[in-house]
Amino acid sequence: xxxxxxxxxxxxxxxxxxxxxxxxxxxxxxxxxxxxxxxxxxxxxxxxxxxxxxxxxxxxxxxxxxxxxxxxxxxxxxxxxxxxxxxxxxxxxxxxxxxxxxxxxxxxxxxxxxxxxxxxxxxxxxxxxxxxxxxxxxxxxxxxxxxxxxxxxxxxxxxxxxxxxxxxxxxxxxxxxxxxxxxxxxxxxxxxxxxxxxxxxxxxxxxxxxxxxxxxxxxxxxxxxxxxxxxxxxxxxxxxxxxxxxxxxxxxxxxxxxxxxxxxxxxxxxxxxxxxxxxxxxxxxxxxxxxxxxxxxxxxxxxxxxxxxxxxxxxxxxxxxxxxxxxxxxxxxxxxxxxxxxxxxxxxxxxxxxxxxxxxxxxxxxxxxxxxxxxxxxxxxxxxxxxxxxxxxxxxxxxxxxxxxxxxxxxxxxxxxxxxxxxxxxxxxxxxxxxxxxxxxxxxxxxxxxxxxxxxxxxxxxxxxxxxxxxxxxxxxxxxxxxxxxxxxxxxxxxxxxxxxxxxxxxxxxxxxxxxxxxxxxxxxxxxxxxxxxxxxxxxxxxxxxxxxxxxxxxxxxxxxxxxxxxxxxxxxx
Numbered sequence: 001x002x003x004x005x006x007x008x009x010x011x012x013x014x015x016x017x018x019x020x021x022x023x024x025x026x027x028x029x030x031x032x033x034x035x036x037x038x039x040x041x042x043x044x045x046x047x048x049x050x051x052x053x054x055x056x057x058x059x060x061x062x063x064x065x066x067x068x069x070x071x072x073x074x075x076x077x078x079x080x081x082x083x084x085x086x087x088x089x090x091x092x093x094x095x096x097x098x099x100x101x102x103x104x105x106x107x108x109x110x111x112x113x114x115x116x117x118x119x120x121x122x123x124x125x126x127x128x129x130x131x132x133x134x135x136x137x138x139x140x141x142x143x144x145x146x147x148x149x150x151x152x153x154x155x156x157x158x159x160x161x162x163x164x165x166x167x168x169x170x171x172x173x174x175x176x177x178x179x180x181x182x183x184x185x186x187x188x189x190x191x192x193x194x195x196x197x198x199x200x201x202x203x204x205x206x207x208x209x210x211x212x213x214x215x216x217x218x219x220x221x222x223x224x225x226x227x228x229x230x231x232x233x234x235x236x237x238x239x240x241x242x243x244x245x246x247x248x249x250x251x252x253x254x255x256x257x258x259x260x261x262x263x264x265x266x267x268x269x270x271x272x273x274x275x276x277x278x279x280x281x282x283x284x285x286x287x288x289x290x291x292x293x294x295x296x297x298x299x300x301x302x303x304x305x306x307x308x309x310x311x312x313x314x315x316x317x318x319x320x321x322x323x324x325x326x327x328x329x330x331x332x333x334x335x336x337x338x339x340x341x342x343x344x345x346x347x348x349x350x351x352x353x354x355x356x357x358x359x360x361x362x363x364x365x366x367x368x369x370x371x372x373x374x375x376x377x378x379x380x381x382x383x384x385x386x387x388x389x390x391x392x393x394x395x396x397x398x399x400x401x402x403x404x405x406x407x408x409x410x411x412x413x414x415x416x417x418x419x420x421x422x423x424x425x426x427x428x429x430x431x432x433x434x435x436x437x438x439x440x441x442x443x444x445x446x447x448x449x450x451x452x453x454x455x456x457x458x459x460x461x462x463x464x465x466x467x468x469x470x471x472x473x474x475x476x477x478x479x480x481x482x483x484x485x486x487x488x489x490x491x492x493x494x495x496x497x498x499x500x501x502x503x504x505x506x507x508x509x510x511x512x513x514x515x516x517x518x519x520x521x522x523x524x525x526x527x528x529x530x531x532x533x534x535x536x537x538x539x540x541x542x543x544x545x546x547x548x549x550x551x552x553x554x555x556x557x558x559x560x561x562x563x564x565x566x567x568x569x570x571x572x573x574x
Contacts, residue, residue, distance in 0.1 A: 001060055002377040004384060007460055009057050017461035019056055020454035023049035023445055024483065027528060031545040032552065036090050038532055038544040039434060042441035047496030049445050055450035059374075064448060065142035066389075067372040069430045072448025073391055075529075079135060079485075081400030083533050084436065086139040088428045089407040089514040090147070094336050096414040097423055099147040101326045101334035106148060110265050113150070114210045114222045114274050118229050121145050122206050123258040126233065129166040130250025135485075135533040136210035136399060137163050142537035150417035151278060152543065154213060155549035156534035161209050161558075164558065165202040165233065166250035167487050167521035168194050172349045173246030175517055179491035182570030183499045183513050193514035195241025195249070197474075197565060198521070202253070212554060214274055219230050222270050225261060232260035251346070261341065291489065311410075337410035348402035357397035370451070380456045380497055383549070386471030388449065435536040442528035446484050450493065455483050463501040471563040473512045474519020475496060478559040481520040485529030490520045506568055515566045522559040525551045 004362075010016045027045030030036040036044070053059040093099040121141050123542065128137035138159050145155035146245060168175055173187070177333055180187040205525060206226040219226065235450040236256040240249045261338055326334070372386035395401060411421045449455050462476040476498065480490025496518050502512035524530055526548060534542045 001063065001369070002373055002375065002386070003060055003063055004377050005380075006057065007377070007453055007457045008520065009382070012459070013461055013464060017456050019052055019220060020449070020457040022052055023154060023191070023449060023454070027442075028446060028548065029547050031528075031531070035545050038535065039441060041280065042438050042445065043530065043546075045445045049448040051453070052454060057454065059452045062369050063373060064452060066367055067374075067447045067451040068444040070367050070370060070389055070391060071444035073442035073485065074442040074447065076436060077393065077395070078398045078400055079529060079533075080436040080439050081395075081398055082136050082403065082430055083139050083400075083405035083439070083536055084428065084545045085400045085407060086136055087143065087536060088145040088425055089337055089341055089403060089410060090140070090524055091424055091428050092407055092411045092421075093334070093414065096411075096416060098337065098414060101330050102144075102338075103148050104326050105331040105334060109262065109437045110269070112222065112270050112273050113148075113276065114214055114218060115225050115265060115270070116148055117145070117150075117158050117209060117213055118206050118225055119159045119258070119261055120148070120221075122165075122209055122252055123229055123233075124164050125159060125256065126166040126208040126250055127256035127342065128345065128407055129163055129170040130254055130545055131172070131349050133343065135529060136345065138530055138533050139537045140338075142534050146538050149276075149279060151276060152538040152540045153546055153550055154276075155185065156540060156547045158209060158213055159537070160530060160534055160547070160551050161212055161554050162205065163524060163530075164521050165198060165205050165237070166254065167524050168517045169237070169241070169246050169249035169253075170487065172251075172351070173249065173493055174197070175487040175520075176246035178488045179513060180323065181278065182492055182495040183509070185207045185499070185510055185513060189510050190242045190514050190517070191246040191249070193510050194246075194518050195238050195507055197514060197518040197562065197569070199234045199238045201521075201562070201563065202237050203230040206230040207564060208554065208558070221272060221365045223273070225270075228264045229261045231300060233257035259328040259332045260480070289341055292496070299458055325488055333414070336413060337406065340409050340413075341406040343378070344402040344406045345399060348399055350558075353488030354397045356392070357395050359492045361396040362392060362394040367391055374451050376453070376456070379460070379500055380453075382496075389451075422561075424529070432536050434541060435532055439529060439532050443485070446489075449483060455480070456497070457495055459497050463497060466505065468567075469501060469505055470507060470511070470515070471567040473502075473515040474522075474562040474566050477516035477518065478521035478523035478555075478562075480516065482527050485527040487517055487520040487524065490515055490523070511556075511566065511569055515562070516565070519559055522555050522562060526555040545563075 008016045023045050026048040027041050030041035030044055050064050050068060053064045054061050106116060108138065123138040125141035128140055142155050142159035145159060163336045176190050179188050180190055197439045206229045207219055210222060210226055233253045233256060237249055237253040240252050367389040370389040373390060375384050375386045377384045404409045408421060459481060460475055462472045465472045476494050477490050480494045481487055484490055484493060495513050498512040531544050531547050534547055
């Protein structure tokens with residue numbers, strides 16, 4: 001059975017686009033306004049996407065069902081596999097009490113929560129994004145913030161906001177390399193343009209992150225830290241993207257940012273120490289000159305209890321025994337799991353290593369009734385061609401596998417016996433099982449809308465804006481990431497459409513296609529996959545709607561700013 005997509009099934013692009021947006025509206029509406037649990041909202045959104053695909057777009061029911069199943073499988077592997085194994089590493093550090101030592105070591109560098117947020121959510125998260133991507137940085141950064149004492153909602157929201165600037169260059173440049181493959185434009189040219197577009201945002205994200213957390217006044221008090229982290233990241237990102245290419249942009253920029261910020265805090269600390277108002281007075285007593293410091297408060301309403309803020313608190317028998325002033329050796333031991341994670345994730349992401357591992361074990365399943373049975377049509381593609389549907393079970397080269405190995409090595413290093421590791425892994429699986437199913441349902445929505453052509457209809461609606469297309473071009477990328485959960489997938493989805501539309505309207509194809517990736521990074525914080533990952537990492541089962549409401553304004557505001565920048569590039573900065 002072969003079926004070709006039709007992008008205006010109602011005869012009008014506007015009406016068709018409104019109907020195509022229905023699944024996303026159902027999903028986000030239930031999460032944001034009806035306080036529905038994530039799995040309920042996901043199933044409702046999936047039902048809406050299947051109904052629109054079959055009854056409006058006239059997609060054969062068997063094809064729609066297989067597309068949903070393919071998406072559900074992708075949600076479990078590799079996305080769910082990454083989340084599960086990242087939380088497993090975190091649970092090991094909690095179980096052995098090492099996270100308490102880690103917390104003291106970070107507090108020794110910077111007692112201020114604002115600087116901790118910059119260091120973890122922006123700097124360290126960017127390094128993980130550059131090495132792995134696919135939800136890994138959100139899961140790890142949010143879990144680390146929880147361990148430091150952040151409440152679940154700000155921990156999740158700040159991890160999502162911080163994970164923006166490096167996304168276009170994430171996973172060793174995969175989004176840019178994929179965009180180059182789709183459009184035929186050289187990766188070096190795309191890297192240079194994306195670097196120019198995202199450099200201003202790399203500079204302002206630390207300021208934005210602290211403003212979202214502590215307000216304008218709180219942000220002004222730590223502007224040297226924001227400027228140091230942002231400027232060092234932006235400068236390195238610009239240089240590497242212009243003169244080397246997309247491969248190691250995020251990694252080098254994040255290392256530059258981490259090093260610069262750590263150097264700064266050795267010689268400078270803010271005059272006031274900012275803490276959340278839920279933190280006990282005993283925390284003040286632990287800080288020198290606490291009576292001379294003015295505390296700023298950030299009111300968090302409707303938050304889970306402190307026990308919920310530490311998902312594995314009941315599994316940490318040694319947590320209370322960590323020293324208040326750990327020695328250098330103890331600090332090194334506490335950091336070793338994360339050093340192992342960083343090293344293995346980086347090695348696993350190297351193309352030569354990934355290829356070798358795939359050669360050893362990478363079974364591929366051509367999805368029955370779907371593989372090459374659906375064809376995309378012009379103007380989404382130049383000529384109609386069937387869409388492949390291949391499920392790759394590359395379990396050995398998957399990022400999640402590197403995280404699992406990091407967990408095993410770390411556990412053994414920290415004295416956890418193999419049987420204890422097995423039991424701990426089983427507990428982790430039990431704790432995240434509902435969230436894994438939710439991620440599967442979310443991805444099923446994305447795959448259904450993709451194979452039915454709903455996403456293409458929305459893309460064509462954006463592309464029909466004429467002279468305002470440079471403004472809407474990055475918003476199209478934002479929409480693509482919000483729908484698919486991946487800047488890489490958004491580039492596959494809309495990269496060629498951006499190029500074709502730019503040619504037709506007389507704009508630079510490099511500018512438009514790069515804008516798809518640059519705008520897409522701002523959609524990363526609101527895509528359903530990232531929201532659920534953040535919820536899993538912070539123990540907020542059923543709180544995904546709160547997370548979405550926390551970050552939605554920041555996502556759309558930053559996407560609009562990218563649109564204004566690209567509009568200026570098209571007409572002013574030629």
